Amino acid sequence: MEKTLSLEDSRSDSIQWKQLWSLAAMYASIIIGWIAYHNYQPKLLEKFNFLQYALWLTIAQAAILVITPPIAGRMGDRFRFSRGHRLPIISTGIAFAAMVFMAVAFTLVSNPGEYFKWILPVLIILWLVAMSIFTSPALSTLELFTPVEKLPVAMAVITIVGNLIYSLEPVIVDIIDYLGAPLTFIAGGVVVFLSGYSLKQNSLGLFQQNSGRPRAVFTLDTKKSPYTFIFFLGAGLGIATTALFKFFPAVLYTHLGSKIGMDPKYMIVLILVISAIVSLPAGKVIDKFGIQKVFWYSLAAIIVSILGVLLINSWVVVFFFAVTFALSFTTLSVSSLPLAINEANYYEKVFCVGIFFSGVELPDGLVDIFMAI
Secondary structure: OEEEEEOOHOOOOOOOOOHHHHHHHHHHHHHHHHHHHHHHHHHHHHHHOEEEEHHHHHHHHHHHHHHHHHHHHHHHHOOOOHOOOOOEEEEEHHHHHHHHHHHHHHHHHOOOOOHHHHHHHHHHHHHHHHHHHHHHHHHOOHHOOHHHHHHHHHHHHHHHHHHHHHOOHHHHHHHHHHHOOHHHHHHHHHHHHHHHHHHHHHHHHHHHHHOOOOOOOOOOOOOOOOOOHHHHHHHHHHHHHHHHHHHHHHHHHHHHEEEEOOOHHHHHHHHHHHHHHHHHHHHHHHHHHHHHHHHHHHHHHHHHHHHHHHHHOOOOOHHHHHHHHHHHHHHHHHHHHHHHHHHOOHHHHHHHHHHHHHHHHHHHHHHHHHHHO
16 A cells, blocks of 8 residues: 655755754743743742642643643644644644743733633643643654754754753743743743744755655555653653752752752752763764663663662762763763654654653653642
């Protein structure tokens, strides 16, 4: 049976840097949006007397972030073959997210009364859905701009951008607090829309450019995607990320605060900066030794370093494991998503990326629910 190929099937043998940097910029805007959300969500719940619903909102948030990515991924795969590319689902999610940003800003400016204030938690839920709709399909475009053998290097660029933005969180939070909630959500909507529009325009140009070129040799892909393994890849990265942001600040400050005299949030910043610095060399290491081998070594090192930081009282040992964590977190970040893309069936690429991000979000969601109880 003949399969219909999409415009995405024709691609260059080298990294498409303009598209990659557009994707990195959009990823940065997503992270800034999450920083703004986590900064203002507790304040808004308190301001509008919704604190009694904080647990249910946390549960809803966890459920949305785990369930939505595979659904968006399935829709993205359908668009790949019905429209020629997955960009319509990305554009829809971006437009939806920008609209919700603006709606939240308008709601805050108008200072709704007792009855209309209930629109705020609804908008928060819609914002979570909107951000989830386009995140997985957008990041799945990484495999369009990059040859398979160079995926770790491209992922290293995304990791550098992501970690640098996270490392700037204290500064970003100060800016957000200075701007205030309404201006923050207006700016968030504009940034998300512009970065997403840039990705769309650059990607469409690539498809139009390639559409007239001869197709690459295509072999029917009949392998079954290993959903459980792909989910496990995401969960491994999710456990590392959750440990870093949820548990490390207090523990590192307890053991290292008196020795290096650094605020706990800046200890996390230091780990992220180290990770960003070594990301590109890590991509080249993965190219040399193989993506799957590096992933398993990284995951083992992550588990050992997390246990070392959390369970051992010696500051020297904790410092050693913190550095080990920073290095292995880098290789894990750079290898896990490309490995998930490589393992996915050709017809389920975006769906499998959604499963991967579902795994990434699960540990953090469970910890948030446990802490909210």
